Amino acid sequence: MEVLKIATAGSVDDGKSTLIGRLLYDTKSLTDDKLEAIEKTSKLKGYDYLDFSLATDGLVAEREQGITIDVAHIYFSTVSKSYIIADTPGHVEYTRNMVTGASTSQAAIILIDARKGVIEQTNRHFFINNLLRVKDVVVAINKMDLVDFSEERYNQIKSDFEQLMEKRDYEDQKITFIPVSALKGDNVVNHSENTPWYNGQTLLEHLEELDLQDIYNIGTPRFPVQHVIRPKTDDFHDFRGFAGKVYGGELNVGDEVVILPSMTKSRIKGIYFHDKKYKTAPRRSSVTITLEDEVNISRGDMLVKAGDLPIIDKQFTATVSWMDSEKLTTGGKYIVQHGINKVLAKVDSIEHKILPDYSGIEEGVEALGMNDIAQVKFRLNKPIFYDVFKSHRTNGSFILIDTRTNHTAGVGFIR
Amino acid sequence: MSKKVNLETVLEEIQSTGTFENGDRPNANALEHEAIYIMREVAAQFERPVLLFSGGKDSITLVRLAQKAFWPAKIPFPLMHIDTGHNFPETIEFRDRLVKELGVELIVRNVQDSIDQGKVVEETGKYASRNILQTTTLLDAIEEFKFDACIGGARRDEEKARAKERIFSVRDDFGQWDEKNQRPELFDMLNGQIEMGQNVRVFPISNWTELDVWSYIQKEDIEIPSIYFAHKRNIFLRDGLIWSAEDDVVFRAEDEVVEERTVRFRTVGDMSCTAAVESYADTINKVVAEIRDSKISERGARIDDKRSEAAMEKRKQQGYF
Numbered sequence: 001m002e003v004l005k006i007a008t009a010g011s012v013d014d015g016k017s018t019l020i021g022r023l024l025y026d027t028k029s030l031t032d033d034k035l036e037a038i039e040k041t042s043k044l045k046g047y048d049y050l051d052f053s054l055a056t057d058g059l060v061a062e063r064e065q066g067i068t069i070d071v072a073h074i075y076f077s078t079v080s081k082s083y084i085i086a087d088t089p090g091h092v093e094y095t096r097n098m099v100t101g102a103s104t105s106q107a108a109i110i111l112i113d114a115r116k117g118v119i120e121q122t123n124r125h126f127f128i129n130n131l132l133r134v135k136d137v138v139v140a141i142n143k144m145d146l147v148d149f150s151e152e153r154y155n156q157i158k159s160d161f162e163q164l165m166e167k168r169d170y171e172d173q174k175i176t177f178i179p180v181s182a183l184k185g186d187n188v189v190n191h192s193e194n195t196p197w198y199n200g201q202t203l204l205e206h207l208e209e210l211d212l213q214d215i216y217n218i219g220t221p222r223f224p225v226q227h228v229i230r231p232k233t234d235d236f237h238d239f240r241g242f243a244g245k246v247y248g249g250e251l252n253v254g255d256e257v258v259i260l261p262s263m264t265k266s267r268i269k270g271i272y273f274h275d276k277k278y279k280t281a282p283r284r285s286s287v288t289i290t291l292e293d294e295v296n297i298s299r300g301d302m303l304v305k306a307g308d309l310p311i312i313d314k315q316f317t318a319t320v321s322w323m324d325s326e327k328l329t330t331g332g333k334y335i336v337q338h339g340i341n342k343v344l345a346k347v348d349s350i351e352h353k354i355l356p357d358y359s360g361i362e363e364g365v366e367a368l369g370m371n372d373i374a375q376v377k378f379r380l381n382k383p384i385f386y387d388v389f390k391s392h393r394t395n396g397s398f399i400l401i402d403t404r405t406n407h408t409a410g411v412g413f414i415r
Numbered sequence: 416m417s418k419k420v421n422l423e424t425v426l427e428e429i430q431s432t433g434t435f436e437n438g439d440r441p442n443a444n445a446l447e448h449e450a451i452y453i454m455r456e457v458a459a460q461f462e463r464p465v466l467l468f469s470g471g472k473d474s475i476t477l478v479r480l481a482q483k484a485f486w487p488a489k490i491p492f493p494l495m496h497i498d499t500g501h502n503f504p505e506t507i508e509f510r511d512r513l514v515k516e517l518g519v520e521l522i523v524r525n526v527q528d529s530i531d532q533g534k535v536v537e538e539t540g541k542y543a544s545r546n547i548l549q550t551t552t553l554l555d556a557i558e559e560f561k562f563d564a565c566i567g568g569a570r571r572d573e574e575k576a577r578a579k580e581r582i583f584s585v586r587d588d589f590g591q592w593d594e595k596n597q598r599p600e601l602f603d604m605l606n607g608q609i610e611m612g613q614n615v616r617v618f619p620i621s622n623w624t625e626l627d628v629w630s631y632i633q634k635e636d637i638e639i640p641s642i643y644f645a646h647k648r649n650i651f652l653r654d655g656l657i658w659s660a661e662d663d664v665v666f667r668a669e670d671e672v673v674e675e676r677t678v679r680f681r682t683v684g685d686m687s688c689t690a691a692v693e694s695y696a697d698t699i700n701k702v703v704a705e706i707r708d709s710k711i712s713e714r715g716a717r718i719d720d721k722r723s724e725a726a727m728e729k730r731k732q733q734g735y736f
Binding site: 002003031071072073074075077082084096097099100103104226227229230231232233235236239241243244245272273274275276278279280281282284285286287288299323335337339340393394397398399401406407408411 | 458
C-alpha cells in the first residue's frame with residue numbers, strides 16, 4: 001500500500017480541522033464511537049451541524065482555546081492509498097510546526113477563507129511550502145457556502161494567488177485550485193452541485209491520482225551507514241553488513257561505490273532486506289549492504305556511487321528556520337545533525353533575515369528568535385558530505401541541536 | 416513466531432552470484448522501512464535500550480521489525496515485560512515461547528511487587544484496574560536497569576493525545592511527558608541526545624494504523640496469542656461491553672449474568688479493563704477482513720480511556736506509556 005503524507009496550512013479560523021474531519025467523514029473513516037462523541041459534543045455546544053474539528057484537536061489546551069497548537073497526525077485510507085495528514089497550526093507564531101509538518105510531507109493543502117481571500121498568512125504558508133520544496137500543493141478555497149459559491153470570488157482569489165506564485169523559486173511545484181466547503185462537504189470527497197462552473201477534481205480525487213514516484217524528490221543515491229552488522233556467529237562468521245536507508249536514487253549489486261570520508265573504492269556485493277538477497281535497493285528502503293572488499297566503515301560514513309560525489313566541506317551557507325526560544329547568535333556553537341551524522345558547528349555570520357511573506361530581507365541581524373528564517377554561514381569542526389537542498393532534499397538538510405539543552409533548535413537547508 | 420530462516424538457502428544465495436529467487440527488489444512497504452530505520456537509530460544512539468513487550472500484537476510486530484533490522488545478528492537489546500499479574504494466561508505462555516525462540520533476554524517486573532512494597536495502592540470496585548499502576552513499576556525498572564531508551568508499540572491512530580507524540584519522545588527523571596515542549600522532528604532526523612536521568616520512549620510504528628499492523632501480521636505470517644482469534648468463552652455484559660467471566664481478576668457483580676458466546680479480543684491489555692468483541696473471525700484472513708469493515712475504533716473496547724476525554728493525556732503526563 002502506498003503512503004502519502006500531506007501537510008495542511010491555514011489560519012486560525014480557516015476551517016482546517018473541519019476539512020480534515022470532513023475527509024474522514026466522507027471516506028467513512030470515522031468509527032461509530034468517534035462519530036457518536038462528535039455528535040454528543042456538537043449538541044452540547046448547541047451547534048446545528050457536526051463539529052468535525054473535534055475529531056482532530058487532541059490536547060486539552062486546544063479544546064479549551066479552540067485552536068490547534070501542535071502537529072497532530074491523522075490517518076485514513078482508501079482502496080488505493082494510506083494517507084497521513086500532518087495537521088499543522090497556521091497561527092503566526094507557529095511557523096516551526098508548519099516547517100516540521102512540511103518536512104515529512106510530499107503534498108500540502110493550503111486553506112484560504114473565501115470571504116477573506118489571500119491574506120498575509122497565505123503568503124507565509126506558501127513561502128514555507130516553497131522553502132521546503134513540497135512538490136504538490138493544493139490551494140483549497142474554503143467556505144464557498146458563505147460567498148454563495150461565487151465563481152467570480154473564486155477566480156479573484158485564484159488570480160491573487162497566481163501573483164504570489166511569480167515570486168517562488170521552485171518552478172516544478174505543481175499547484176491546483178479547488179473551491180470547497182468543508183463544513184457542507186462540497187468538492188471535498190464528493191462533487192458539488194453548487195459549483196457547476198467548476199470542472200476540476202475534488203480534493204480526494206486529486207490526492208488519489210498523485211503518483212508517489214513522481215512527487216518524491218529525485219536525486220542521486222546517498223547511503224549513510226547507520227549501523228554495522230557483525231553477527232560473529234558460526235553461520236555468519238565473516239558477515240560484515242552496512243545497515244542504512246537509501247536516499248535520492250537506487251543502488252544495485254555490482255555498483256562501484258566510494259566510501260566517505262576515507263574515499264576508499266569498492267563494489268556492492270550483496271543487498272539484503274532481512275534474510276533475503278536482492279538486486280536493487282530502491283529509494284527509501286532500509287537495507288543491509290555488503291561490499292566486495294574488506295573496508296573499514298563505521299556509523300556516519302557514507303556510500304555513494306563512484307563518479308557521483310557530494311560536496312565535502314567544513315563550511316556552508318544555509319537557510320535556517322529557527323525553532324527555539326533561546327536565540328541563535330553569531331559565534332554560537334551547536335551540534336549539526338546532518339542525516340545521522342553529528343558534527344560541531346559555529347555560526348560564522350547571519351547574512352540576512354528572510355521575511356517569510358516574500359516581502360524581502362532584513363540585514364544587520366545579530367540574532368534569530370523563534371520562527372525567524374535567515375541565511376546563515378556555518379563552520380564545522382570536521383567535513384560533512386552534503387548536496388545542496390535544491391538538488392537533494394535529504395542530503396541537503398540538517399537540524400541544529402543546542403548543546404546545553406539537547407533541544408532540536410532549528411533546521412537548515414543548504415544552499 | 417518467526418518464519419524459520421532456511422540457513423542453507425541463505426548461505427547458498429550469499430555464495431551465488433547474479434541470481435535472485437526473491438525478485439529484484441524488496442517490497443515497497445514504506446512503513447516497514449521507516450520502522451526498521453528507527454530500530455537501527457535506537458541501537459546506534461543509545462547505550463541501554465530495551466523493547467517493552469506486552470505480548471500484544473503491536474509489541475510482537477516490533478519484535479519482528481527488530482529481527483529484520485539487525486539480521487543476521489541477534490536483536491541487540493533485551494525485552495521487558497511489565498506484568499500486571501492480570502494477563503491472559505495465553506499471552507504469558509506465548510511470551511515465554513517467543514523469547515526462547517529468539518534467544519534474547521527477557522526481563523519481567525511485576526506490578527504485584529510494587530503493590531506489596533506499598534508504592535501503589537490497588538484500585539477497588541467495579542472498574543478497578545491495574546493499568547495505571549503499571550507506570551510506577553515501569554519507572555522503577557527503568558531506573559533499576561538505567562535504560563536510556565524504551566521502545567514501545569504505541570500508534571498515533573489509537574488516540575488523540577498519542578497523535579501528537581514524537582517518534583523519539585523525551586521523558587524527564589520522573590518519566591513525565593511534557594507535551595508543550597516536544598522536540599520537532601524534521602525529515603528522517605531523530606535527535607536522541609539526552610541528559611543523565613532522562614530517557615526516551617521510542618515509537619517505531621507511530622505511523623501505522625490498526626489495519627496496517629494486522630495486514631503486516633497476515634503478510635509476514637507472524638504467530639500471535641490465540642485470544643486474538645474467535646473462541647467460545649464465558650462472558651457477561653456490562654455497559655454494552657463484553658467481559659470475560661473466566662478470570663477472577665475481572666470484577667463481576669452478582670446480578671451480572673454469565674453466558675457463553677463466541678468472541679475475540681482486539682487488544683490484550685490488563686484483563687480487568689479489556690473487553691472482548693463478538694466475532695467469528697478465527698483466522699488471520701478473517702480478522703483482517705473484520706478490521707477492514709470495523710466500525711468501532713480499537714480503544715472503544717478499553718474502558719480506561721473512557722473515564723474522561725482527557726484520560727490518555729493525563730496518564731501520559733504521569734509517565735504512562
